[in-house]
Amino acid sequence: MNKFLDTLINGYEGGLKADGLTPMQKVTLRAVVMGVLFYGLAVLEGELMRMNAVTPGLFDESHYFAIMTVHPIVGIFGSTYLIVFGAFTFLVPYLMKKPLYSIKLANWTWIAIAGGAITSWLGGAIFHYAPLYTLYWPLPVDFEQFNPIGGFVFVLGIAVIMLGTLGFIFNIFATVFYTEEGHEKRPLKPLILSALGIDGMLNIWYKITGREPYAKEPAVSLPVVAIFRGTVDTFLDALVILTCGVLILVYIVGDMSGASLDYTSINALLYKNFFWWGLDLIADGLVLIYVAGTWYLLAMLITGKKLFMQNIARAALLLELIVSWMVWSHHLLGDQGQPNIMKLLSGEMVTAFELVTQGIAIFITLVTLWSAKPLVMDNRVKFLLAGIFGFMIAIPAAILQADMGLNRILHNTQWIMFTHVHTALLIGLTMTLYSAIYTMWPLLTNDIKLYSQKIANWHFWLHLLGGLGMSFFMGMSAMGGALRRYIYVDGEFNIFMIMAALCGAMMMFAWLLYLYNVIMSFGVKGLLGIYTPSKLDTKDMMPAEAA
Amino acid sequence: MEDSASVLGLLKIVYTIYVFSVMSLMLWFAKGVTNPEGKPRIVKPATFYMYVGILISVGVSIHIFTFNKIPWVETDFKRHTIEKDPSFDKSTQMFNIIAHQNKDKSSADYGKQEFVLPADRLNADGQLEIECHKYIVFDVESNDLTYGFGLFRQDNTMVAQMQVGPGTRNDLMWQFHKNGTYHIQSTEYSGPNGGRHMKIANAVVVKGCEEDDSRSMIGDK
Numbered sequence: 001m002n003k004f005l006d007t008l009i010n011g012y013e014g015g016l017k018a019d020g021l022t023p024m025q026k027v028t029l030r031a032v033v034m035g036v037l038f039y040g041l042a043v044l045e046g047e048l049m050r051m052n053a054v055t056p057g058l059f060d061e062s063h064y065f066a067i068m069t070v071h072p073i074v075g076i077f078g079s080t081y082l083i084v085f086g087a088f089t090f091l092v093p094y095l096m097k098k099p100l101y102s103i104k105l106a107n108w109t110w111i112a113i114a115g116g117a118i119t120s121w122l123g124g125a126i127f128h129y130a131p132l133y134t135l136y137w138p139l140p141v142d143f144e145q146f147n148p149i150g151g152f153v154f155v156l157g158i159a160v161i162m163l164g165t166l167g168f169i170f171n172i173f174a175t176v177f178y179t180e181e182g183h184e185k186r187p188l189k190p191l192i193l194s195a196l197g198i199d200g201m202l203n204i205w206y207k208i209t210g211r212e213p214y215a216k217e218p219a220v221s222l223p224v225v226a227i228f229r230g231t232v233d234t235f236l237d238a239l240v241i242l243t244c245g246v247l248i249l250v251y252i253v254g255d256m257s258g259a260s261l262d263y264t265s266i267n268a269l270l271y272k273n274f275f276w277w278g279l280d281l282i283a284d285g286l287v288l289i290y291v292a293g294t295w296y297l298l299a300m301l302i303t304g305k306k307l308f309m310q311n312i313a314r315a316a317l318l319l320e321l322i323v324s325w326m327v328w329s330h331h332l333l334g335d336q337g338q339p340n341i342m343k344l345l346s347g348e349m350v351t352a353f354e355l356v357t358q359g360i361a362i363f364i365t366l367v368t369l370w371s372a373k374p375l376v377m378d379n380r381v382k383f384l385l386a387g388i389f390g391f392m393i394a395i396p397a398a399i400l401q402a403d404m405g406l407n408r409i410l411h412n413t414q415w416i417m418f419t420h421v422h423t424a425l426l427i428g429l430t431m432t433l434y435s436a437i438y439t440m441w442p443l444l445t446n447d448i449k450l451y452s453q454k455i456a457n458w459h460f461w462l463h464l465l466g467g468l469g470m471s472f473f474m475g476m477s478a479m480g481g482a483l484r485r486y487i488y489v490d491g492e493f494n495i496f497m498i499m500a501a502l503c504g505a506m507m508m509f510a511w512l513l514y515l516y517n518v519i520m521s522f523g524v525k526g527l528l529g530i531y532t533p534s535k536l537d538t539k540d541m542m543p544a545e546a547a
Numbered sequence: 548m549e550d551s552a553s554v555l556g557l558l559k560i561v562y563t564i565y566v567f568s569v570m571s572l573m574l575w576f577a578k579g580v581t582n583p584e585g586k587p588r589i590v591k592p593a594t595f596y597m598y599v600g601i602l603i604s605v606g607v608s609i610h611i612f613t614f615n616k617i618p619w620v621e622t623d624f625k626r627h628t629i630e631k632d633p634s635f636d637k638s639t640q641m642f643n644i645i646a647h648q649n650k651d652k653s654s655a656d657y658g659k660q661e662f663v664l665p666a667d668r669l670n671a672d673g674q675l676e677i678e679c680h681k682y683i684v685f686d687v688e689s690n691d692l693t694y695g696f697g698l699f700r701q702d703n704t705m706v707a708q709m710q711v712g713p714g715t716r717n718d719l720m721w722q723f724h725k726n727g728t729y730h731i732q733s734t735e736y737s738g739p740n741g742g743r744h745m746k747i748a749n750a751v752v753v754k755g756c757e758e759d760d761s762r763s764m765i766g767d768k
Contacts, residue, residue, distance in 0.1 A: 061739040132736055136693040138713070144650055144658060145738040268693060269715045309595055334695075334708060337715035340624060352606030359602040366576060367590045374583040382577070389573045393566055400558070403610055405617030408707050409551040412695060412734045419562075475562075479555050481704040483697075485736035487743055492703050 011523025012451040018529020023103045024090060024541050025444050029530045031086025031110035032437065032444075033518075038078030038117060039430070040515065043508050045071045050470075050501035056489045062128040064487065069154075070124035072133045075425070076282065077161045078117030082110055083433050084290055085168045087440060088227050090541065091297065092175050094443070095221050098183070099539035101174035105167050112164025116157045123154030132485065134279075135244065137271040138263035141251040148252045155245045155252065162238045162245070169235045176220065176228060194220035195228040200314025207311075222310055223300070226293020229321045233285030236325075240278020244271075269337050277328040283421075284354060285324030289317060291391065291429060292361035294436055298384050299365045301439055303372030308364050320357040327351045330402035334411040343404055351402040358395050362388055379456055383435035386464050390427025393471070394420050410478070417484040418474035418500075426467040426507065434463075434514075446546040451520035459514045466506030473499040548724045549618060551706050552762060619707065619721065622682070626720040629682050641684040642668060642675055646694040646711050646733070648740070660692070660741045662731055664750065674749060677723055679756035686718040687711045694741065695734030698751060700727065700763035708734040723753040727763030 007015075021029070045067050052058040059067065089109070093100040100106060123129045127150025131140040140151060176195055179186045193199045194215065202214035220228070247266070254261040296307055307313055329346035332338040365388060375381055397420040401410050410416065441450070450456060474482070477496035482488070488497075519527060536543060614620050622629070629635055645663040649656045670676045677683055687696045689711045696719065697708035706729060711717040729752075733745035749765065 065736070065739050130739065136735070139692055139736075139738060142648075142692060142738060144648065145740060264690075264714060267714065268712045272693075272712070308590065309592065312595070332710075334710040335712060335715070336709055336717050336719065337712060348610050349607075352610065355606045356599060356602045360599060363595060363598055367595075369580055370576075370590070371587050373580045373585075373587045375580050377577065377581045381580075385573060385577055389569065392569045392573075396565065397562070399606060399609060400562075403613050404623060405613035405620040406554070406558070408617075408619055408623075408709075409555060409705050411708055411710075413705065472566075476559075479559050479704075480702070481699060483734055483742075485742065489743065 007451070007520055007523070009524050011448065011526050012521050013449050015521065015523030016445055016448055016526025016529065018526050018532065019535050020446055020543055020546075021530070021534060022536050022538055022540055022543055023534040024093070024100060024539070025446075026530055026534050027103055027106045027110070028086045028090040028440075029444055030107070031082045031089070031113075033527070033530060034110060034114050035079045035082030035084075035086060036515070036518070038074055038082060038114070040511050041121075042071060042075035042079055043504075043511050045074065047501070047504045047508050050497070050504040053488070053497040054494065054501050056487050061487065062130060065130035065132070065485075066124035066128040068485065069130045069132050070121045073120045073158070073161075074117055077113060077158075078121075080425075080429065080433070081113055081161070081165065083437075085109060085113070085165075087433075087436055088172065088290075089168070090440065090444070092172055092224055092227055094541050095224050095297075096175065098175070098180045099541075101171050101178055103539070105171050109164045109167040109171065112167060113161050116160030116162075116164060118157070119160060120154050120157030123150050123152075123157060126150070127153065129154045135248070135275060137266055137268045137275075140248045141255070141261075141263050143255050143260075148255045151248065151252045152256070155248050159242060159245045159249075162242045165234060165238045169231050169238070172227065172231050176224065190215070190219040194218045195225060197225050197229065197314040197318040200225075200311040201318065203311045204315060218314075222307060222313060223293045223297035225314055226289055226296060226317055229317050230286040230289035230293065232321060233281040233289065233324055237278050237281040237286065240274065240281070244275055244278070269332075269335065272332065272335070273328065273338075276331040277325075280328040280331065281324055284327050284351075285321070287424075287429060288324070288354065288358055288361075289320050291387075291432055292317065292320065292358070294432055295361055295365040295384065295388065296368075298380065298432075298435055298439055299368040302375065302380055302384070303368055305368060305372055308367040308371065310364075312360065313364050316357055316360045319353070323350055323353045323357060327354065327402075330398075330407075333402065333404055333407040347402055348404060352399055355395060355399050358391060362392060379438040379450075379453075379460070380435050382460060383431045383438060386460070387428055387430075387432030387435060390423055390429070390431060390467070394424035394428050397423065397475075412483055412485070413478040414474045414482045414484050415478035418471045419478065422474075423467070423471040427464065427471070430467075431463065443542060445522070446543065448521060451517050455513050455517045459510045459517065462506045462510035462513070466503045466510060469503035470500045470507070473497075473503065549616060550725065550760075552700075552704055554617060555704070622720050622722065626682075626684075626718075629720065630684070635682060637684075639678075640681055641686055644685060644687045644696070644731075646687055646689045646692075646696070646745070648691050648737070650691070658740050660694070660733075660737055660745050662687075662696075662733070662745060662747055662750075664731075664747065670752070672749075672752070674728070674752045677751060677753045679723060679726070679753060682720055682722055684718050684720050685709075688717065689713045692737040692741070693735055694737050694745065697732050697734035699730045699732055700760065701730075701765065702762045704762060705734075710735060724756060725758045725760035725763075726753050726756045727760030728752045728765045729763055 089106045127147045129146050129150030199215040199218050206214050251261050327350050329342045330351045333343050333347050401416050473496045477493040482493045643665050649659045694711040696711050698706040709719045728749045731747045731750040
């Protein structure tokens, strides 16, 4: 017992020595640890909803849909944004071999996103504000159903998250382009060409025309290109969400001040196009681009080799960026007012290119890994392979749904929510992030030891099988007509709901195991120490001895 | 003629096979990449370009296949021509339905969300009666929220759906080729008062077909 308590407090084999962490390590760990905690809240919310599907009435309907409203806010912004932004805040300067533009701003970024996510969550938890994340006009301003104060709190939280996001974006772009003190002025042109991946395209063109490569050593490494490109979408997305948030706030303030505004002055279909254009930049833009970039980075770090077909990979990332701006109509295939030509071109054809761009990323990553065989099946490799596997299942499901024929019978069923979205997020994205966390573990913790590899293995299998099982059973219910955002009270799909809830419980247990493993590795003292100011006055990534 | 049940049945089989194939591929890869025996084979750029070609072909082929095999896609594209054809009789083939939320605070049904079927078009059982093989248009109007309009069988499987946006055109053209009785229910969340509360059981009955929809019959109807 004493040994257990000692490990719990001080960590495994001495645990995390917070005093020895640089400000960069601390700010990264703060965001990542907070993101992992938010992930636990999202899993808990998800499991509560699965349980309500098994025993309807567990929550009253307004409460249930309030959980459903805050669930993606907590999962995407609270968890994924924090983990991804935290990791990229470390990786961009690490890969560019220069300090982060502003550590202070990085601290404000994670605080704003975490604070905003909590604020939004309170809007749902206290006031049961429940227009869901899609915010279809005029539902967010329907004060016949929702309390305007709840709306104000919820939207305020989202606005703060977006401000934090803009802080991250500024820091990343500034880090790529600024010239650090004492360094020779970095020319802007090669940096811009490289960050946008245009040098990759020029290299291909020069090769075709029999010339020497345009840039033998690109100014910006490939993972940074992916982060840069994804961040362009993050910026556009933040602007759109902020604009919609301001619009909703205007109506809320109008209602609260007794001067209600007429919601028919906003064209619902136009608003839906605008909102989905922006929101889709998360799903089809930054997630896919960031994920591709993370796979490339992990493949290079794991193998120590250059990426297979790296010029193509650079060009594909630019293609992915452009594709992500033109695919939003697949969300409006069920809207009869949407012109057929937009459904056909944007909704079907351009969307199908995501199969190509993501397929290229998968192929390049797998071939790069294969070129370095034999690899050890450590946590980095197995979580990476599982992440790739998740996207291999999730992407074709989306392409099928983005078909005018199939959309007519799949739209708003559980197919899109589970066979596509949750497979992509829980297996594809989350397992990729776990791989990234295990890869960055020695860099961020000054190489402390993991408490238990056995627990890490249990975490892996429970998460993978739980995620896969939940997607399978919910997908099967969709084939039987089960709608998302719908409470079935007569046991219509009970067997699938029970099995999905069990799989959800497996995922929750997996997260608890992971958390336990991290706490026992770091020690409570080390974990809390992350949130105290660093005692090292340096802009370096790691302490000199660890580096 | 294909219906949603047969299309989804095929999708279920194809996707399950696909998922198992991907699982097998990843297991093979995981085993191979850790195997100390044998040198890694160099993958030629030609293989990569062939793979990209296959991806493009698959992405495009899915849509070409469904356009040719799923009958309602062509209907969607041609519905304006069909509606203008003299053989299309709006008085019997078009049904105007309203989706709305009760905003009358003095009403006992304040906040209630519902579909209102055209009273003059209902049969003695209070249903919309539809003739087999005829093009039918469900024209749904909303002046407040975004709803969904879905037709469902007795076993809960979906026949078809569309979104119902306020102030926009929401007209679904459909052909039924089997006898059956169908529910209307909202497929889009419009607040806690919508969803499951917006269901009209057995609202549509199709008659005159050679074949019955075994999933959607009530007795012989």
